[in-house]
Amino acid sequence: MGQTVSLSFFRLPSVADRAWALWMMGAARRPLAKVADIGFWKLCGSGTGVGFSPTLFPQVIAILATWPSEAIARDRTATAPIFRKYAERASETWTVFLSPETARGNWSGVTPFEPSGAKSIGPLAALTRATVRPGIMSRFWGRVPRISEIIGQDPNVIFKIGIGEVPLLQQVTFSIWPSEQAMAAFARTGAHSDAIRAVRTEGWFREELYARFTIQSDSGTWGGTSPLAALEAA
Template identity: 60%
Template sequence: MQTVTLSLFRFDSPLSRLWVLGQMGAARFVLPRVPGLAFWKLCGSGTGEGFTPRPNWGVWAILSVWDSMKAAREGFEKKPFSSWTARADERYTIFMEPASARGHWGGVRPFQPAGEVTGPVAAMTRATVKPARALRFWGRVPDISAKVGADPNVMFKIGIGEVPLLHQVTFSVWPDTATMAAFARRGPHADAIRAVRDEGWFNEELYARFRLTGTSGTWQGHDPLAHSIQQEAA
C-alpha cells in the first residue's frame, strides 16, 4: 500500500534558516537515493494562514510518496530527513494513504488511489499558475484563506509551494468529505473554482484526497490531529 507523508519543519534561528535554504538545492541530490521513495517535492510555505504569496522563511516541507509504510519509517532515519529533523526546532509528519486523485504533478500521476475515505479526510490541491493569470489568482486567495481560517471544521491547514507565486499547494484536513465538499461549494472558494475553469488560470492541476493513517512529532507545541486519528482507529 502506497504511503504519502507531508513533513513540516520549523527553523527559528537565522543560521538554521540559511542552512535549510541551501538544502532546497542540496537535498535534491540525496532524495533520489533514498530506498522506497517514489516521488518527492521540496516546498516552502506562506505566511498567515499559509495561503499567501508572502513566504514564511521559518517553515519548510518535504512531500513524499513511499512504496509502503515500512519504507517511509526507514526512510526517515536517513538523510535528508534525519538531518532536517536534527536541525529543526519543531517537526511534524502526517502519514496518509491516497483515496482519490486526478490530474498531474510535473507531468506524472504520483498517487495510486486505494478507495474512499471514511472519517477525517485530507485534501490537497496543486497547481501551476499561468504567469499571465498570477495577479488574478492571488487576488482571490486572501478571501479564500480567510474563510478557511475562520471555518471551525478545519482541523489542520497549510499552504506550501515549490516556486513562489507560480507553483502552489494547499493542504487541509476536514472531519469528513461532506463537510469539505460543503465548504468548496460556497463563497469565495466556489467563485475561484468557476474562474479557474472559465479563465484558464492553470497550466497543470492536481486534486487528491487522503485517508489519515498516523502522525509523528508536534506542530505549535502539540499534535493537532492525534485525537481524530485515535477516534478513527477506534
C-alpha cells in the same frame, strides 16, 4: 499493500537555520533522490496564511514523498540522513502518513499518487497543487487571499497550510478535515466556489492536481501537540 504518502514539516528556529534551508533547496535534491524506496518527492517552502500565499514564510520547510508502505515511510522519514539533517536543525517536526483515495491531474508532468479507490467515512486530508499561468497572476492573487482567510476561520478544518515549490507560480495547499461533509461544506462557500468556476472559465492554471487521502497515522508534534489529537477530541 498500498502506496503511502508522507508529508513532513520542519520548523526552523533561527535566521541561520533558515539560510541553511534556503541553500538546501538545491543541495538536498540529490540526497533525497537517493533515499531507499522513495518514489515521487518534492521539497517545498511555505507561505504565510493557510492556503495559497504570495508571501514567503521561511520558518517552515516541507518534504512530500511517496513510499511502498507505511512501515517503510515511517522508517525512512525517521532514519534517512537527509530527513535527519532537517530534524536536527528544527525546533519541531511533524510527519503525517496518508493513503491516497482519489487523485486527478499532474504534478511536474507525472501522476504521483496511486489511489486505492476506497472512500473514507471518517477524517480525510485534501491536497491541491497548481502551477499558475504567469499572465493571470494578478487576477489569481486578487482572489486567493480571501479564500485563505475563509478556510482559516472554518471551525471544522483541523490543520491547514500553504506550501510551494516556486513563489507565486507553483503553490500547494494541504488541509485535514473531520469528514467529507465538512470539507464539501467549505467547498460550497461563495469565495471558494467562485474561484473554482474562474479556474475553469479563465484558465488560471497551466497544471493542476487535486487529491484526497485517508489519514493513516502521524509522528511528532506541531504547535506542541499532534494535530490529529483534535480529530480524536471531535
